Amino acid sequence: MSVRKRKWKNAKGVELEAWIVDYADQHGKRRHKTFARKKDADAYAAKTHTEVIDHTHVAEAASKTVKEAGELWMKSCANLEQSTRAQYQQHLDRHIIPYIGKEKLARVTVPFVRAFLDRLREGDRSLPDDDLTRMPRSDAMVRNVRVSFGSILSDAQQRGLVVRNAVKELGRSRASQAKAEARHEKRIEVGVDIPTTVEVKAILDSATGRDRVFIATAVFTGMRASELRGLRWDDVDLTKGEITVRQRADAYQEIGSPKSRAGRRTIPLVPKLVKMLREWKLACPKGDDGLVFPNGQGNIEWHANIIKRWYLPIQIAAGVTTPTGERDKDGKPIVVAKYPGLHALRHFYASWCINSHADGGLGLSPKVVQHRLGHSTIQMTLDVYGHLFPSGDDNAAMDKAASALLG
CATH class of the missing domain: 1.10.150 (DNA polymerase; domain 1)
Known part of the structure; x- marks a missing residue:
C-alpha cells in the first residue's frame, strides 16, 4: 500500500495536485482512491490496511448502493x-x-x-x-x-x-x-387513553348481540384486535372458562402466528362472558375457519368494519364522546367517539388487572399482567403500565416511622 502525490495541469494550464492511495484489496485486486489532503490519504491508508488484513474491506468502487x-x-x-x-x-x-x-x-x-x-x-x-x-x-x-x-x-x-x-x-x-x-413522553391516562369504568359500563349497556359479545371479550381479555379477528371456537374452552391465543388475522385478512412467542397464552374468562359466548356460539355465522367473530359469510371481518360499524357507533350511542367544536345544520354540537381505536379496551383490561381489589380491580402482579397481555418482556409491561401499579406507600406506616424519628 502506498500514498503518493500526483501533479498535473488542467485544460487552462493551471497546475493541480492530489494524493493517491494505491493498494491491493484482500482479493488481490488493485485499487486506488484520491484525496485533496495528505492527512486524509494517510488516514484512509491506515484504515484500509487493517480492513484488508481482516478481510473486511469493501472498496467504494465495488460498493453497492x-x-x-x-x-x-x-x-x-x-x-x-x-x-x-x-x-x-x-x-x-x-x-x-x-x-x-x-x-x-x-x-x-x-x-x-x-x-x-x-x-x-x-x-x-x-x-x-x-x-x-x-x-x-x-x-x-x-x-x-x-x-x-x-x-x-x-x-x-x-x-x-x-x-x-x-x-x-x-x-x-x-x-x-x-x-x-x-422525559417528555406522555404516560397513558385514565379518561384520556384508558376508558373509565363508567364509560366501559355505558358502552356495554349500549351494545347488543354480536357487538356486545365482541366488546365484552375485548374488555375482559385484553386481546389485540388482530387476535380477536382471528379467534377460533376451537381456542375457546367454555367448560374451563378460558381462551388460548394461538393465531391472529393481519391487515391483509391472512391468518398467522401471534405477534410474538409470548403472544401464545391462555386467558381466564369471567363467568358472565362465558355465558355470553355460549349464547353467541349458537347464532354465530358458520365458516371454514370456525371464527368467533366473523363477517356475515363466516370469513375474517375487516378491522375497519369493526371500528366503523361496531365500535364507534356504540360509543356515540353510549354518550362516550368528545366534541369536535363544530355544529350541524340545526346548530347542534357535532361529537365523535372518544376512543377511536380498540387498543383503548386493551388498556382498560390492563388497568383492571392492575387495580387493587378496593378499586374494583384484580390486583395482579406485573408478571401475571405481562402474561395476560402477551408482552414479550416484563419491561414492556412496566414501561406502558408501570405508573398504574400501587406505589406500596402506606400513610399510616410512614407516619409511624416518622414519629419514631421525630418523637
Whole structure:
C-alpha cells in the first residue's frame, strides 16, 4: 500500500495536485482512491490496511448502493408477515430511496446518517408537491425509518457489503439524548387513553348481540384486535372458562402466528362472558375457519368494519364522546367517539388487572399482567403500565416511622 502525490495541469494550464492511495484489496485486486489532503490519504491508508488484513474491506468502487442493499434486505424479509413487509417496503420506497438510494454503502458514515435523519425530519418545502422529500416526517416516522435503515446495514454487513453499521454507532452516541427525550413522553391516562369504568359500563349497556359479545371479550381479555379477528371456537374452552391465543388475522385478512412467542397464552374468562359466548356460539355465522367473530359469510371481518360499524357507533350511542367544536345544520354540537381505536379496551383490561381489589380491580402482579397481555418482556409491561401499579406507600406506616424519628 502506498500514498503518493500526483501533479498535473488542467485544460487552462493551471497546475493541480492530489494524493493517491494505491493498494491491493484482500482479493488481490488493485485499487486506488484520491484525496485533496495528505492527512486524509494517510488516514484512509491506515484504515484500509487493517480492513484488508481482516478481510473486511469493501472498496467504494465495488460498493453497492443503498437502494441495492435495501432490495437485498427485502428479499431476506420474505418469511415475515405481509403487513410487516409492506411497512418495510414503504420505509424503503418513500423515505430511504428518495433521499439516499443512489449513495454507495461505503460512504455511509455516522455524520451521513445524522444528516439523512435531519433531512427526513425537516423536509424541503421548496420542492414540488409530488417530490417525496418535500414534506417533513414526524419524530415517530423518523425513528421507524432509522430502525429499518439500521436493519438494511446489518443485512449488508452480514453479506460483506459494508464494514460498519453507522446507524448502530449513531445509536450509541445518542443514548443520552434518547434518555432526555424520554422525559417528555406522555404516560397513558385514565379518561384520556384508558376508558373509565363508567364509560366501559355505558358502552356495554349500549351494545347488543354480536357487538356486545365482541366488546365484552375485548374488555375482559385484553386481546389485540388482530387476535380477536382471528379467534377460533376451537381456542375457546367454555367448560374451563378460558381462551388460548394461538393465531391472529393481519391487515391483509391472512391468518398467522401471534405477534410474538409470548403472544401464545391462555386467558381466564369471567363467568358472565362465558355465558355470553355460549349464547353467541349458537347464532354465530358458520365458516371454514370456525371464527368467533366473523363477517356475515363466516370469513375474517375487516378491522375497519369493526371500528366503523361496531365500535364507534356504540360509543356515540353510549354518550362516550368528545366534541369536535363544530355544529350541524340545526346548530347542534357535532361529537365523535372518544376512543377511536380498540387498543383503548386493551388498556382498560390492563388497568383492571392492575387495580387493587378496593378499586374494583384484580390486583395482579406485573408478571401475571405481562402474561395476560402477551408482552414479550416484563419491561414492556412496566414501561406502558408501570405508573398504574400501587406505589406500596402506606400513610399510616410512614407516619409511624416518622414519629419514631421525630418523637
